[in-house]
Amino acid sequence: MRLKIIGSAAGGGFPQWNCNYRLSRAARAGADGVRPRTQSSLIASADGDGWVLFNASPDIRQQIAVTPELQPRADGPLRATPIRAVVLTNGDVDHVAGLLSLRERQPFALYAAADVLDVLAQNSIFNVLDPELVPRRPLPLGQAIALRDAEGDETGLVVEAFAVPGKVALYLEDSSDPQADFGSDSGDTIGIRIAQRDRTDAAAFYIPGCARVDEALGQRLADAACLLFDGTLYTDDEMIVAGVGQKTGRRMGHISMEGENGAVASLAGIALGRRIFVHINNTNPVLDENSPEHARIRAAGWEIGHDGMELEL
Ligand code: MLT
Ligand code: MN
Numbered sequence: 001m002r003l004k005i006i007g008s009a010a011g012g013g014f015p016q017w018n019c020n021y022r023l024s025r026a027a028r029a030g031a032d033g034v035r036p037r038t039q040s041s042l043i044a045s046a047d048g049d050g051w052v053l054f055n056a057s058p059d060i061r062q063q064i065a066v067t068p069e070l071q072p073r074a075d076g077p078l079r080a081t082p083i084r085a086v087v088l089t090n091g092d093v094d095h096v097a098g099l100l101s102l103r104e105r106q107p108f109a110l111y112a113a114a115d116v117l118d119v120l121a122q123n124s125i126f127n128v129l130d131p132e133l134v135p136r137r138p139l140p141l142g143q144a145i146a147l148r149d150a151e152g153d154e155t156g157l158v159v160e161a162f163a164v165p166g167k168v169a170l171y172l173e174d175s176s177d178p179q180a181d182f183g184s185d186s187g188d189t190i191g192i193r194i195a196q197r198d199r200t201d202a203a204a205f206y207i208p209g210c211a212r213v214d215e216a217l218g219q220r221l222a223d224a225a226c227l228l229f230d231g232t233l234y235t236d237d238e239m240i241v242a243g244v245g246q247k248t249g250r251r252m253g254h255i256s257m258e259g260e261n262g263a264v265a266s267l268a269g270i271a272l273g274r275r276i277f278v279h280i281n282n283t284n285p286v287l288d289e290n291s292p293e294h295a296r297i298r299a300a301g302w303e304i305g306h307d308g309m310e311l312e313l
Pocket of ligand 2: 010094
C-alpha cells in the first residue's frame with residue numbers, strides 16, 4: 001500500500017491568506033526550513049494506479065496539479081481521474097470544500113459518517129456532485145469495509161472508521177449553548193484505519209482531528225504500522241499567545257502536541273511503527289525546522305508531516 005500526504009496543514013493552510021504571524025511571514029518569504037503547506041489531505045493506493053482521497057481540501061486543485069498520481073493518465077479517456085473514492089473524516093471546511101472542485105460530471109464514490117452525509121445533503125451546493133455519478137455511502141463505525149468505486153468495483157483498500165473525541169464542524173456549532181461539549185465522541189469526527197485488502201495486518205491510522213487520547217483510542221492504535229495524527233497545535237493556548245485568536249485547542253476539539261495530556265505524552269507508551277503529525281496549524285512552532293520545538297518533537301520519535309511525504313506499508 002502506498003500513502004502520500006498531499007496536504008499537511010490545518011484549515012487555512014500555511015501560509016494562511018490573511019495571516020501576518022511570524023511563521024506565515026517566514027513561509028511567504030521562503031525562509032530556510034519553513035516549508036509552505038496545503039490543507040489537510042491524504043491519498044492511498046493498493047495498486048499504485050487507482051487512488052483514494054482522504055478528505056477533500058479547498059486546495060485540491062493545486063494538490064492534484066503537483067501530484068502526478070492524481071492526474072489523468074496520458075493514454076486515458078478525455079475525462080478521467082485516478083481518484084476512485086473520497087473518504088471524509090468530518091464535515092469541516094478544510095475537509096469538504098474540495099468536493100466542489102471535483103465536479104465536472106466525474107464518477108467517484110463518496111464515503112463519510114452518516115452525520116456528515118446529512119450535512120452535505122442539507123447544503124444544496126454539494127449537488128454539483130450528481131448522486132447518479134457520485135454515490136454517497138455511509139461509513140459504518142467499528143466495522144471494516146472494502147472501499148469501492150462509483151461502479152462498485154473494489155479499490156483494494158479496506159477501511160475501518162471509528163469515532164474519536166472531537167466536535168461538530170465550526171459552522172454547525174450552537175453558540176447559544178455555553179455548555180456544549182467540544183470533546184464528545186459522538187461520531188462527528190472519525191479516525192480511519194486504512195489497510196490493503198490482502199494485507200490487513202499492516203495498517204495506517206489517519207486521525208487529522210482528535211480532542212484527546214482516551215483508553216479506547218490507545219488500545220486501538222497499539223502496534224499500528226503508522227499513525228498520522230492531529231498536530232494542529234504545539235500548546236493549547238498557542239493561538240491566544242500568538243495573538244491571532246481567542247480559542248484554545250481544547251475549545252477547537254484539537255489535542256496539543258505538548259503537555260501532560262498532549263499527543264506526545266499520551267501516545268508515548270503505545271508501540272507504533274511510525275508516528276507522524278499532520279493537520280498542522282500556521283501558529284505551530286514545529287513548522288520551523290530550525291526551532292527547538294521541532295527538535296523536541298523529533299527527539300520524542302515523531303515526524304512532522306509535509307506535503308509530498310510518501311509512505312509505503
Ligand atoms: C478545525 O480543524 O478545527 C477546522 O478545520 C476549523 C475550521 O473549520 O476552520
Ligand atoms: Mn481542520
